[in-house]
Each structure stands twice: as C-alpha cells, then as structure tokens.
Amino acid sequence: MKIALIGLGAMGYPMARHLAGQHEVMVWNRTRTVGERHASEHGTTHAETLVACAGAEVIVTVLPTSREVDEIVDQLAGHLQPGTLWIDATSGDPVESRITAARLALKGIDFADAPVSGGTMGAEAGTLSVMVGATSAVFARVEPIARCFGKIILHVGPVGAGHAIKVITNSMMAANVWIAVEGVLMARRLGIDPKMALEAANAASGRSNATENLLPLRLVEGKWPLVFKLALHDKDIRIASALSHSEHMATPMLALTQHLFTAALKNLGDQADYIEVAKYVAAMNGERW
Numbered sequence: 673m674k675i676a677l678i679g680l681g682a683m684g685y686p687m688a689r690h691l692a693g694q695h696e697v698m699v700w701n702r703t704r705t706v707g708e709r710h711a712s713e714h715g716t717t718h719a720e721t722l723v724a725c726a727g728a729e730v731i732v733t734v735l736p737t738s739r740e741v742d743e744i745v746d747q748l749a750g751h752l753q754p755g756t757l758w759i760d761a762t763s764g765d766p767v768e769s770r771i772t773a774a775r776l777a778l779k780g781i782d783f784a785d786a787p788v789s790g791g792t793m794g795a796e797a798g799t800l801s802v803m804v805g806a807t808s809a810v811f812a813r814v815e816p817i818a819r820c821f822g823k824i825i826l827h828v829g830p831v832g833a834g835h836a837i838k839v840i841t842n843s844m845m846a847a848n849v850w851i852a853v854e855g856v857l858m859a860r861r862l863g864i865d866p867k868m869a870l871e872a873a874n875a876a877s878g879r880s881n882a883t884e885n886l887l888p889l890r891l892v893e894g895k896w897p898l899v900f901k902l903a904l905h906d907k908d909i910r911i912a913s914a915l916s917h918s919e920h921m922a923t924p925m926l927a928l929t930q931h932l933f934t935a936a937l938k939n940l941g942d943q944a945d946y947i948e949v950a951k952y953v954a955a956m957n958g959e960r961w
C-alpha cells in the first residue's frame with residue numbers, strides 16, 4: 673500500500689520506519705533535511721513537495737497539534753482522491769478533528785483520529801498503544817496499518833474519541849508525575865534516599881508509571897533526556913480542561929494539574945522535557961535535583 677507520513681519528529685520518525693517495513697512509504701517533513709535523512713536511512717521516498725503526498729492511498733500525520741494538521745489539510749485537500757484514508761496520529765483536539773473529518777468526508781475521504789501512547793521508546797520498538805476514533809468501517813481500514821507501529825490498537829469510539837481519551841489519559845499521567853515528585857522530594861527532605869523512596873513506593877501503594885518508569889532515570893540517575901516536550905504535554909492537559917469546561921463538569925484535580933503544568937512550562941521554557949516539571953517542584957521548595 674502507498675502511505676505518506678507527514679511529520680518526522682520524535683514520534684513520526686520511528687513510526688515511518690515501521691510502516692516502511694511493510695508498505696511503500698513516502699515521507700514529508702517541514703525541515704527538508706530530516707525527510708532526506710529518513711529516506712537514506714530507511715528506504716522511504718522523500719517527497720519533494722507536500723502535494724506529492726496526495727498520491728498516497730493513506731496519509732498519516734504526526735504533528736504537534738490539530739492546528740498544524742489543519743494547515744496540512746488545507747494544502748492537500750484539493751489534491752486528494754476519493755477513497756483516501758487520513759490517519760491523524762497527532763495528539764489533537766477532538767473538536768477540531770470532528771470538523772476536519774466532516775470537511776474531508778465531503779470529498780469522499782475517510783478520517784480517523786489515532787493518537788498514540790508509549791513514548792519514543794514505544795515508537796522505536798513499534799509497541800505503541802493506538803487509540804482510534806472512527807466508524808467501524810474506517811477502523812477496519814486503520815487497524816492493520818496501526819499494527820505496523822502499535823501493539824494495542826483500540827477502537828475507542830467515533831471520530832474525536834481517540835483524541836479525547838488520549839488527552840484524558842495524559843492528564844492522569846501528569847497528576848501522577850506531579851504528586852510522585854512531591855513525595856520523593858519530601859522523602860529526601862526527611863533523610864530518605866530518593867532511590868529508596870521510589871523503591872518503597874513501588875513496593876507499596878504509591879506505585880505508578882511515574883515511580884516505576886519515569887522518575888528513577890531523572891531523580892536517581894540524574895539524566896534528563898528530551899523525549900516529550902513539556903509544551904506538548906501542557907497542550908494535552910489544556911485540551912482536556914477545555915473538554916471538561918465544555919461539558920460543564922467539576923474536575924478540580926484536572927484544573928489544578930493544568931495550572932501547575934502551565935506554570936512549570938512558563939518557567940522551564942518550550943524546549944523542556946515533560947518530566948522536568950520535577951525541577952520546578954524542587955524550585956518551589958528552594959531545592960534542586
């Protein structure tokens with residue numbers, strides 16, 4: 673199958689590699705050299721122009737937000753053939769994705785929101801979880817393609833449902849990260865080694881993905897890789913907050929999480945990794961990691 677992947681960032685780059693293992697893949701990236709490098713490293717075709725991607729049977733977008741996806745839809749919509757499938761693996765906004773799906777449906781193009789979870793390690797390993805929002809018929813088209821880079825492929829509901837559950841689950845993760853960092857910081861203040869604090873949490877009721885997988889590298893080994901921009905995580909939590917607002921729901925923990933992450937972002941800057949919020953929590957207490 674001819675697939676065009678647009679957006680070779682931290683996630684899209686390895687996802688395109690996995691697709692290329694089973695399909696004829698064309699890649700396009702805003703910064704051209706990245707697309708050229710992908711083609712030379714992984715046998716994909718570098719699209720000379722964005723419009724060249726319109727010849728593919730399937731378009732996969734992996735972009736920062738729904739706004740960039742919309743910009744690409746604007747440029748490609750007039751060139752796409754009816755029957756094309758558009759899979760948006762961006763962690764986007766369900767309100768926007770429903771509008772995009774309706775826009776493309778007028779041209780006979782199927783759209784699915786299919787955000788992913790599992791981080792850059794999951795993307796490298798091809799073991800991502802994929803949360804698909806689509807009709808059953810469109811999901812049947814998406815599933816075998818998502819299987820190239822994903823291990824668990826969930827049909828969450830109609831268009832928009834994938835983007836909705838993705839920002840909800842990332843908000844849950846954010847709250848877990850924050851409270852775990854506070855806990856380890858407190859433990860250290862009380863004379864307990866952070867390594868032991870995490871070990872105890874993991875053997876007890878404080879265990880989470882944060883304590884097991886995310887924090888040991890940073891708080892114990894002192895390594896702070898950039899794997900997921902805090903700006904993108906903050907975007908996810910803000911989308912979740914907006915959804916809560918539009919549903920007129922009382923979700924104070926979500927609201928607090930959003931305020932904390934936005935404050936951390938304003939302090940740490942656009943290029944910070946999401947777990948660097950730990951540094952902000954420490955600074956709030958006159959400490960450093």
Ligand code: NDP
Nearest residue numbers: 679680681682683702703735736762763791792899900904
């Ligand atoms: P990156 O910042 O690493 O990559 C973003 C990509 O989008 C780059 O290819 C960039 O091109 C391109 N891009 C940015 N702006 C534009 C634009 N205006 N027009 C066209 N292309 C543009 O992001 P990630 O790969 O980390 O994230 C992508 C999506 O996946 C996000 O929605 C994120 O929330 C989600 N996600 C990320 C995870 C992670 O661990 N990183 C995990 C799960 C989901 P260029 O090279 O030119 O900058």
